[in-house]
Amino acid sequence: MLKNHTRRDWLRTAAAAVSGAYLAGPRLGSAAEAPAGRVALARCKTYQPAELTPAFRRMFDQLGGLGKLVNGKTVAIKINLTGSPTYRLGYEPLENTHYTHPAVVAATVQLLGRAGARRIRILESPWATADPVEEYLLQANIEPRDILRAAPNVEFENTNYLGSAKKYSRLRVPSGGYVFPAFDLNHSYQDCDVFVSIAKMKEHATAGITLSMKNCFGITPCTIYGEGAGVDEPSILPKGGRGPIHDGNRGPSKSAPQEKDPKSPRVDTWRVPRTVADLVSARPIHLAIVEGVRTMTGGEGPWVSPYQKAVEPGVLVAGLNPVNTDAVAMAVMGFDSMADRGTPPFENCDSTLKLAEEAGVGTRNLSRIEVVGPKIAEVRFDFAALRRERGRMPERPLGMRG
Amino acid sequence: MRWPEGWKDPAALNLLSGAAIDYLLIPDGSEFSAVRARARQLGIEMSAPDRTPAGVEIVKGVWPGVQWPTSGAGAGPTGVPWVDSNGWLIRLNRAQHPDSTVWVDAPPPAKSFITADAYLIAVADCASHGGRWIIDLDSPLAKSLPARDADSLAIWKRLTATAAFFAAHKTWPDYAPVGVAGVISDFAGDNEFFSRELLNLMGRAGLHYRILLKERISAASFESLRAVSYTDAAPPAPDLRRQILQFVESGGLLMAAPDWGEAAGAPIAGPQPAGYKLRAAGKGRIALADDTPSDPYAWAADAAVLVSHRYDLVRFWNSGAARSFYTLSPDRKQALVHLLFYADRGPDSATVRVAGRYRAARAATVDNPKLGDLGIAPQGDGVEVRLPQVSQYVALELDV
Secondary structure, eight states: OOOSOOHHHHHHHHHHHHHHHOOOSOOOOOGGGSOOOEEEEEEOOOOOHHHHHHHHHHHHHHTTOSHHHHTTOEEEEEOOBOSOTTOOSTTOOGGGTTBOOHHHHHHHHHHHHHTTOSEEEEEEOOTTOOSOHHHHHHHTTOOTHHHHTTSSSEEEEEOSSOTTSSSOEEEEOTTOOSSOSEEEEOGGGTSOSEEEEEEEOEEETTTEEESTTGGGGGGSOHHHHSTTOOSSSOOSSOOSOSHHHHHOSSOSOTTSOOOSOTTSOOOHHHHHHHHHHHHHHHSOOSEEEEEESSEEESSSSTTSOTTOEEEOOOEEEEESSHHHHHHHHHHHTTOOTTOOTTSTTOSSSOOHHHHHHHTTSOOOOGGGSEEESSOHHHHOOOHHHHHHHHHTSOOOOOOOOO | OBOOTTOOSGGGGGGGTTSOOOEEEOOSSGGGHHHHHHHHHTTOEEEOTTSOOTTEEEEEOOOOEEEOOSSTTTOOTTSOOEEEOSHHHHHHHHHHOTTSEEEEEOOOOTTOOOOHHHHHHHHHHHHTTTOEEOOOOOHHHHHHGGGTOHHHHHHHHHHHHHHHHHHTOTTGGGSEEOOSEEEEEOOOGGGHHHHHHHHHHHHHTTOOEEEEEGGGOOGGGGTTOSEEEEOOSSOOOHHHHHHHHHHHHTTOEEEEOGGGOSOOSEEOOSOOOTTEEEEEETTEEEEEESSOOOOHHHHHHHHHHHHOGGGOSEEEESOSSEEEEEEEOTTSSEEEEEEEEOSSSOOSSOEEEEESOOSEEEEEOSSOTTOEEEOEEEETTEEEEEOOSOOSEEEEEEEO
16 A cells, blocks of 8 residues: 555656556657747736727737638637636636636627627536536626627537537547547537637646647537446436546447547546647637636636635737647746646646647747737746745645546 | 433433523323423423424424435536435425424434534524424434533534524514525425425525415415426416416416416427427416426426526525525515525635625624624625635525
8 A cells, every 4th residue: 555645646656657658649740840820919907898809809900800710600619617607716706717707708709790700609518517508607697698799699509418409510630639539529619610719827737737728628528528428329418527538437428439549548647638639639729819817826726726826917818829829828827838748837747739739730839939919028927936836835635627 | 302212310401401492392201200390390391202282383304414426427526415405395384384383303314423513504404494493312412411521512502502593583484585486386196296396406406486385376476586387287277377377478487397288378489498398478488398397306407597597596606515595574674595504514715696786784603693794795686795704504684
């Protein structure tokens, strides 16, 4: 029996072992060839539309304008509503710490609408429910009408189950995938011309950081990929979280594409970054937005650590390539976008950015990314320094995984 | 209080001094003669355990608290734990027997360690809904308490302080329940299981309801409601149907089983909620179930969404396994929201949002009956109140 070892120690050791020993998965393209584009930064201290909307308008213009991206098209927006709507960090409203702020969603929707988007669908897979997303937001004290009224033809869809379609849509990973060759997803991820990910700027207990790419972990329906998924066919209703993707303790419903190699590591810090890289390859992100006006440090939700706190970085990041965008967001957070396993914020996990880069999604090399707006150093909010401070605190048990 | 079988020494009655316990259920048998005699001298009413006192309805309840799931699929750290409460049962019996006091017979589970806070919950769960828990000590406590060891006395003091807290607020049971949904039924016969369990599960879903006994419905019964549920096996009598349809036509929602009969109004086009067909009637809607409902859990969950969380009367954050009972004083100048936290400790950094426009909020707890004013943050049609660290029961008083 191991003595004087914490669960975190064990995970660290186990993950390091599997990472070094297990090299399964595609040998993919060269990082030097991964797409590089422009990423826009903006200072934004409040969620007041008078500040937020002009900031976004300027950023989108710097990216080449929304019109040519969305005019006449159906746009799907994945937002981030992780965890229960009744769980706050202290007394802070959820949108100030770990939920995508509704004002950010509304401002984006408004600008998409003005740019000619024909239809805008707001997508999320709320925790363990098939209830409408609007009802989930209301429980968090967020008024969905503010988003629905921001542009014509706006609707929400809960993508944690089949939703309004008759069947799931199969989206394949072009490179073949690290863990999954393809995914069965709610139709909304296929029935769109443009896919937008609006994430909160946060660290993550399992994946180090959660930005525009990790936000897409939640596009997987728990009816197929969750703890309560049907064995042969998807369950009707979603139950529980995505533990099976984390731990690999069971596969998706048999009707869906199975893992490439059931003997691959059953360790979440190996599996989650790779699955995210697979997901953003299968469902490409056309516009990546990372919202850091207000957020939290220490994890993706209030359940992660006793040392988390609400912070106000006052920054927005947007780009047309999610790896480029997340790389710049990482730099804004004080992290090295080229960091690999063993280096913050990836002390215990693999870098989703590196994996996505190797899959050809985009570069994480800042020297190849054009950053417009204020300089990174001017808007930096040092999550990395706060992480080091927390690292000196006495260790306490981990909470749930997001 | 159910007198413990082992308490044959009348000296045990001294424990009741100042304890707000005014009625004893003492076992038959000559070995309790001295206890009975002493209780009589002290002016404490009593009867045998199997005899129901006049003016009292004794109902069989459950030991209130959290039942934690054993499987990860049903609930997780962010899932909803299952709470056992007697609130619905007390409210139903009070509605059915308005001239009686409801006592709840719910002994602690055998072979469990019952904490002082668990006794607090047992008393508060009943008293906050206008009933009384028949105090029933677990065997170890009943054995150790007469010796007055410190641990046992601490539990006893917590229990009796809770009883005394509610005894000091004798008008609270007169406050009227506030709800957004009305449950119409006779709560009997074929309808008994579904309708009673629906009350239980609506409470669990956080949907505040009012009980509408079929035989006593009047126009006033629908006041301030947004929805009514009708699931009885037989269709409503013509007069009741007329009253319900009047409610719908003035803007309400009717959730009805197919046995409701022919539905009024016209179909509403567009996507339908799973399992229902929506119809428009006047200013309101009818959600007619496709099939006869068999699962009150699903019906309660559907009701919460069909009514919409927009109209939640109470929302909690960081509350753990919480329930609430929203009441209004007879003069309608004060709301009293009973907040119950069923976990083994009270919440930390909890926030509660109460629908309604209020100008001040005060809290009272068993530990601190005058906890005092709490700041309120107006928020649209409600107010948000941040709770300090509290124990498992809070009486939140809000002034109109």
